[in-house]
Amino acid sequence: MCRRFGLSGFLTSAVAVLAVAAPWIFSPYTLYLATLAAVYAFGAIAVNLATGYIGILSLAPAGFYAVGAYSAAVVGPHAGDDLIVVSGAAIVISAVLALVLALPVLRLKGIYLAIATFAFALVVQRIIVALDDITGGNVGKSIGTLKVVGWVVPNPTSLYFTVVVVLAIGLVFSFLLRSSASGRAMFMVRSDEAGAAVAGVNARRLKAVAFVLASVYCAVGGVLYGYVVGFVSPSNFDILLTIQFLAMAVIGGLARPAGPLIGSMFVVIVPSVLSAFQTWIPAVYGALIIVVILLMPGGIAGLGAQLGGALGRWRASHAPPSPEEDAEASSSLSITEKKAVR
């Protein structure tokens, strides 16, 4: 437990320090990528909540992300492009849509749920195209400059920090959720829904809560995405965006609160770091993802626990049990052996 927190805690602090120092150590282009990574991280958090915490395989994130981005494009001009107002609108719209969708769709499981939620994302895309009078249709629509309660966010650095602050709030909330009673119940639902019900957990309601929360994360991410990129078109929100969110969540470490942040940094920034490989970027990048998935089932954020566990097993198998090491080795002994030791 301590070891697990040790490494992932260290990683989180390192990322936090890097996040604050970024504008002064990175080139403007890398800073833009970092902003984009932070904006994508909302989608990864959403996947982590829905899929990592409670086990709903949803392909709706791109749809809700589009709801957020188009809130910026459509509501923004009428609301003075204020972050609070636009986000508020996006949150309300996405939460209502998610709730309406959740009621019938969350009765499904696994691949059936995935297809049904994918259909939702498709419908959102089609509606955006169909309402071309207000959304700009396939041509897309440009988005104004972000304001926060009257303060015009003047340059890329302040936009970056605005995004980072909102992301930090989102991350803190997902950490709190992880250690709350609802968070624990979600993890039990993921492992065994019938068992969770017998343990007093209202699985259906909790799934709806997780689904709505995930959708709200996507919508807020979408709003920020709109203001960072400055232009939206329906093709930005296809299934590939959802797959990217899934990849970020899994690479970072599914079910670990820090996972989405690490994963989104990896997915957005690593390709640009790999620019030395030039035309081979996609191949090297793809190979890296496969290596991470194969070697780190807990993702990058789960590396600490993985190494800790391996170290414990190595110690248990190599060192003769001395009194100091009994406590550490105890987890790998059976109950009877342990009692004999005691």
Added chain:
Amino acid sequence: MKSDDVALSIDGVSVQFGGVWALQEVGFELEAGTTLGLIGPNGAGKTTLLNVISRIHRDAKGDIRLHGESIARLSPHHLTTRGLARTFQSPPALSELSVRELLQIGYVAGQNSRRGRHRLRRGSDDRLIDEVLAGLGLLELRDEGCSSLAYAEQKLADLGRALCQRPSVLLLDEPCAGLNAEEKREFVDVIRGVQEERPMSVVLVEHDIETVLAVSDRVLVLSFGRKIAETDPSRVMDLPEVRREYLGEAE
């Protein structure tokens, strides 16, 4: 027997699986604070009966009353708020939860029953959870992930989760499978310890006949979905069906 003293009553419960009767007109009454042992050969319907009581299996005929109130239409998660707890034959593999977190789930489920909707306050649950963990010999493992435990320990953790609900009726599904003789004795001590402290009724499904006879106040014998006997533990071994099953005696 006054009706107040009946913690759980089952009346005429029948379950059909594709033409086969898994349970047929089974009924019993469980007096508050006592233990009912449920024995019978494999396929007798013991686990099915527990599934019917805990409402995992919902297509059963008949009535189930918990403290006099019918629960035959409730969802499983409602039952914890009425004092029912249950353990599993094979505990769920909870890869992301520590032992303490699993017990906290049980604690929260039990809280709902006494104070309406309740939010877990930091620290308020630690004492009870540590007590239960200590009673089960799991205190040192409380921060371990549930799925990293040995099988017997996982079953104990699942029992701990159920005990943290502070249930008035506890259903145990083969709690001793996979436990050695010493662990079985410890298990019996844990259940007796709780029952001495407060009235808790137990339905015990168990193949280990010695444990059943040691813990139970009454023993119900099921065979092919039918109740063939309900008697005192001291007289169970006199039943010819039981002798055949457990001692391998010919008629």
